[in-house]
Amino acid sequence: MIIDFPPPAILIIGALIVPFLKGKIKNWYVVLLPAVAFLLICQLELGSSWKVHFFGFNLTFLRVDKLSKVFGYIFTINAVAAFVYAFHLKDDTQHMAALFYIGSSLGVVFAGDVVSLYFFWEIMAVASAFLIFARKTEKAQAAGMRYILVHIFGGLCLLAGIIIYITQTGSVAFNPMTDRNWATYLILLGILVNAAAPLVSAWLPDAYPESTVTGGVILSAYTTKTAVYTLVRGFPGWEILIVIGCIMAIYGIIYALLENDVRRILAYSIINQVGFMVCGVGIGTMMSINGSVAHAFCHIIYKSLLWMSAGSVLYMTGKSKCTDLGGLYKTMPLTLIFGCIGALSISSFPATSGFTSKSLIIDGAIHQHLVWVWLVLEVASAGVFLHAGIKFPYFVFFAKDKGLRPGETNKSMLIAMGFMSFMCIFLGLYPQPLYNVLPYEVHYQAYTFNHVVAQLQLLMLSALVFFLFLPLLKRTETISIDTDWFYRLGGRLFYNIMDKGLNGLNRVSDQIFVRGLAVYIGRVSRDGPEWIALISLVPAWFIAGIRGEKLTRSKAKIHLALRTGTTPVGISAAVATTFLLIVFLLN
Amino acid sequence: MKKNKEFDFFDKPENIKKLWIMLYVVCGLLVVPDFFTHRHSYFGFDGFFGFYALLGFISCAVLILFSKLVGLVLKVKEGYYDN
Numbered sequence: 314m315i316i317d318f319p320p321p322a323i324l325i326i327g328a329l330i331v332p333f334l335k336g337k338i339k340n341w342y343v344v345l346l347p348a349v350a351f352l353l354i355c356q357l358e359l360g361s362s363w364k365v366h367f368f369g370f371n372l373t374f375l376r377v378d379k380l381s382k383v384f385g386y387i388f389t390i391n392a393v394a395a396f397v398y399a400f401h402l403k404d405d406t407q408h409m410a411a412l413f414y415i416g417s418s419l420g421v422v423f424a425g426d427v428v429s430l431y432f433f434w435e436i437m438a439v440a441s442a443f444l445i446f447a448r449k450t451e452k453a454q455a456a457g458m459r460y461i462l463v464h465i466f467g468g469l470c471l472l473a474g475i476i477i478y479i480t481q482t483g484s485v486a487f488n489p490m491t492d493r494n495w496a497t498y499l500i501l502l503g504i505l506v507n508a509a510a511p512l513v514s515a516w517l518p519d520a521y522p523e524s525t526v527t528g529g530v531i532l533s534a535y536t537t538k539t540a541v542y543t544l545v546r547g548f549p550g551w552e553i554l555i556v557i558g559c560i561m562a563i564y565g566i567i568y569a570l571l572e573n574d575v576r577r578i579l580a581y582s583i584i585n586q587v588g589f590m591v592c593g594v595g596i597g598t599m600m601s602i603n604g605s606v607a608h609a610f611c612h613i614i615y616k617s618l619l620w621m622s623a624g625s626v627l628y629m630t631g632k633s634k635c636t637d638l639g640g641l642y643k644t645m646p647l648t649l650i651f652g653c654i655g656a657l658s659i660s661s662f663p664a665t666s667g668f669t670s671k672s673l674i675i676d677g678a679i680h681q682h683l684v685w686v687w688l689v690l691e692v693a694s695a696g697v698f699l700h701a702g703i704k705f706p707y708f709v710f711f712a713k714d715k716g717l718r719p720g721e722t723n724k725s726m727l728i729a730m731g732f733m734s735f736m737c738i739f740l741g742l743y744p745q746p747l748y749n750v751l752p753y754e755v756h757y758q759a760y761t762f763n764h765v766v767a768q769l770q771l772l773m774l775s776a777l778v779f780f781l782f783l784p785l786l787k788r789t790e791t792i793s794i795d796t797d798w799f800y801r802l803g804g805r806l807f808y809n810i811m812d813k814g815l816n817g818l819n820r821v822s823d824q825i826f827v828r829g830l831a832v833y834i835g836r837v838s839r840d841g842p843e844w845i846a847l848i849s850l851v852p853a854w855f856i857a858g859i860r861g862e863k864l865t866r867s868k869a870k871i872h873l874a875l876r877t878g879t880t881p882v883g884i885s886a887a888v889a890t891t892f893l894l895i896v897f898l899l900n
Numbered sequence: 901m902k903k904n905k906e907f908d909f910f911d912k913p914e915n916i917k918k919l920w921i922m923l924y925v926v927c928g929l930l931v932v933p934d935f936f937t938h939r940h941s942y943f944g945f946d947g948f949f950g951f952y953a954l955l956g957f958i959s960c961a962v963l964i965l966f967s968k969l970v971g972l973v974l975k976v977k978e979g980y981y982d983n
Binding site for chain 2: 563566567568570571640642643644646679682684687691692695696698699711714762763766767768769770771772773774775776777778779780782785786789790791792793794795801802
């Protein structure tokens with residue numbers, strides 16, 4: 314029997330039941346939900362769909378083709394492993410947030426139209442932020458808020474693009490974009506925010522390292538990879554993606570080399586790896602698209618494994634900085650071995666999954682005779698071994714013994730890491746099952762003698778450079794300024810400029826108008842009549858012979874009379890007449 | 901102190917020395933096949949002897965030096981954003 318039911322619904326609706334379950338049943342339940350979704354995806358037939366009529370649009374909540382299925386497989390497999398890893402966790406918020414997040418990622422992947430895609434895209438952004446908030450530290454709250462704001466910006470770009478796109482084409486269908494105009498560029502920008510492309514990438518290393526131990530594992534897989542999926546679906550062959558991908562690949566390495574916090578290193582290496590995939594989409598041939606998809610598949614597995622390994626260390630020691638860690642090989646040997654398998658896979662070491670997937674993208678560049686692209690990707694491949702392949706395990710498990718003796722992490726975490734390690738090696742030695750589910754047919758053999766030797770030369774010499782340059786790589790208790798500077802300190806700078814500028818203007822206006830001019834006018838209105846009276850009376854008194862003390866007394870009398878408003882009628886009349894005279898003369 | 905002596909292979913200088921020698925030997929051995937096999941060249945310059953070894957060495961050295969250089973400008977104290 315074939316059930317045409319959207320797999321995202323299983324996780325999203327299933328999440329609502331989580332708070333009603335108790336103890337271990339809750340943990341088993343969250344592990345089984347994605348497993349059921351996986352089985353559902355396996356039996357979906359290519360070409361089937363599930364449509365809903367909504368406000369005059371035909372929304373497609375289920376579009377089954379090879380591309381959506383392969384992302385569906387890996388999203389659910391990774392979810393099962395992540396929930397096994399989180400088997401000790403009792404926090405309903407995190408379980409529900411993770412289920413909503415993973416469910417909506419599946420929603421994006423199976424969406425056949427831009428409206429439902431946008432709908433799931435926004436749920437992803439909000440749900441995932443709770444995996445950061447759940448760390449419950451002040452830093453995590455702030456990072457989570459920044460994370461949401463950046464994704465709201467990306468979401469708004471996407472929404473604006475989608476609205477223009479629908480107005481222009483009259484269709485909501487989400488297929489490869491051929492026109493290059495405002496609509497498609499806005500959609501592309503919205504997607505690139507999630508892909509952590511240059512200038513809009515800082516949210517990733519800002520937020521992910523602040524997430525919970527298990528949250529980091531889940532976050533590392535979905536946001537950037539749904540973006541890769543969306544690029545593959547909507548923007549294959551857009552040359553600009555080649556440039557963006559190459560920059561990402563190198564940029565990720567440079568920053569990962571600078572960082573001290575293990576989870577920040579891993580965050581930057583996500584950008585580096587997604588760079589390879591984005592580049593593959595930009596090349597746009599069947600081979601390179603296959604490469605991008607295969608690499609996304611393998612990347613999710615080994616990157617989760619790396620985050621699991623770093624998470625275990627954080628879980629057991631409470632530390633994640635290279636400067637605080639070292640010598641853990643003595644007490645966490647299994648975490649070390651699993652971490653190393655992840656590290657070798659991300660470095661595309663022969664016999665691991667990175668080798669059988671990344672080679673497809675690099676071969677794609679070679680086939681298109683893109684010499685510079687090929688060279689950048691090879692340099693980046695060597696660099697990956699530096700920052701993720703060696704730096705991560707070396708500083709955490711070896712380097713200088715810091716006297717930490719935490720012991721091995723808990724059993725469920727080890728089982729999850731063991732499973733992911735098995736997957737890395739299995740797909741490295743026997744990639745055919747993966748090749749079979751890729752969007753296009755694959756005729757590729759990664760294991761030729763020359764290819765293996767070339768890759769080993771590249772990697773082992775990188776290793777040699779790492780150890781030769783070790784003194785230069787000494788860790789410091791620092792972070793590195795990224796583009797988030799503009800909205801973190803730049804925002805504060807803007808506030809200060811506004812504060813000093815506008816409030817300064819206020820102060821000057823206050824000084825001139827409120828305290829200066831108004832007081833002056835007040836004084837003139839109060840003292841004016843007295844001056845006029847004295848100006849007209851003093852000469853008269855003078856002529857009348859009033860001088861000395863008598864004059865002073867007369868002046869005081871006038872002053873008192875005008876202040877109290879008790880002037881004799883004659884004086885009032887004299888002042889009024891003088892006033893009228895002045896007015897008449899001035900006229 | 902624990903009763904069982906803990907595994908500290910990587911703390912001993914003599915073992916580190918052995919690992920260094922191993923690393924050099926492996927790197928040396930890996931370029932040996934280039935004497936015997938002819939690697940297909942895609943772009944003309946990528947077929948010569950020890951190309952990938954050289955590429956690995958140079959690109960990593962440049963990446964480390966470059967990151968060190970930009971680090972002078974980009975690295976700030978951890979509490980940079982708190983003040």
